[in-house]
Amino acid sequence: HICIFRVKDLDLFVKKRVIRSFSLTDWKQLSKVFFCFCFHRRSEEEVDMDKVTAAMVLTSLSTSPLVRSPPVRVSEGLSGSWKDNGSAGPFTPSSNSSSGGYWSWSAPSDQSNPSTPSPPLSADSFKPFRVPSLGGVGPGPAGPEDPILDEQDGSSLLFDEPIPRKRKNSMKVMFKCLWKNCGKVLSTAAGIQRHIRTIHLGRNCDSDLSDGEEDFYYTEIKLNTDSVADGLSSLSPASPSVLSPPPPPPSPLPSVSQLPDSHKPTQPSDTKEPHAGGTTPLSRSAPSALYLIHTDHAYQVMKTYVNNNSAGSASTSFTPTNSSSFSISWQSPPVTFTGTTVSPSKSQGFGDQRSQTIAVLSSPPRATAALSRKVRGEGKKCRKVYGMENRDMWCTACRWKKACQRFTD
């Protein structure tokens, strides 16, 4: 669980033993009023956070808006020298911030003016702010200051129990064009929209009006500004396995009339595209495997897969509901979406619907050859060998009209 709450509430939680232990990572973008803790219950014999120690941590944190990595290990730092030797420990008080160690911070000049307001929150009403089951990137109301979780190693976490994702030191939200062989990364949504609108959609460049179609062609990415080069290199179009799945065979754009109006694109995109090959930009930018996407792009993925599967007699169904789940599936070839989102009623107070996180699980793009029905085996099968009159001699698969198991090709 990853939760955000006020420091003073954490004290309450510790006292009430809501929290057995906790760890914290470098949530330096959080204000001093709120801290994000990754905590988890552990077995009895494992390290148990001492209440006093926790209070000391809280005391330190309450004056520290900035926590630098690597974070302190509780077992070493708190129960160790700091606790026993007084101030000579990993926690460097703000009045002695130059003494080094794991922690350092600069006391804010205006502590009476926290940047983050304090909503009512108490131990009794304590609820996790967010529980990203897949390490989900679920932007909350905090906007850019929202903690961003990524795939970094868990070595800097306080406990050895891995926590899937943690926040990086300095993450920056960028916007990446999903147009194949483009991969342009811009820092603003407006910028990437303009890029897509003018470069790829061929629309009037002097108009900033958008019908929203650009949303389908870019995605948010998180870059560590400490290693932007790494992030960019890994996101370059030269990594087709990650961002440029193999294009599907040419296929007409399927009808999306089954889709509800609210999920329709403004208009079919490939009818005005200059690109050869007959593939649509969406299909060429088809993501694969597991995605965490925002509702902004949910339809992009769906539309993509509808496109990809248009070669078959696709009977597409998309069943959005007002509840907390949706599913999309079609018959040929077999691909199934499942996804969940948080309904507005269940995420009250946590931002608008556009910023909610959706997990989409899909099958990976199939090879072109696999798109067509498997070619019938050439060799003789049970039916041919034994004849209809000796059907009992057939292998079971043949009897069941399945692929012959006895005479495989």
Add this chain to the structure above:
DNA sequence: TATGCCGGGGT
């Protein structure tokens, strides 16, 4: 038309 077998339904 015969054959192979996928997808799906029934028990």
Add this chain to the structure above:
DNA sequence: ACCCCGGCATA
């Protein structure tokens, strides 16, 4: 899991 079959693709 086992069994059956409609229906499609192909030889």
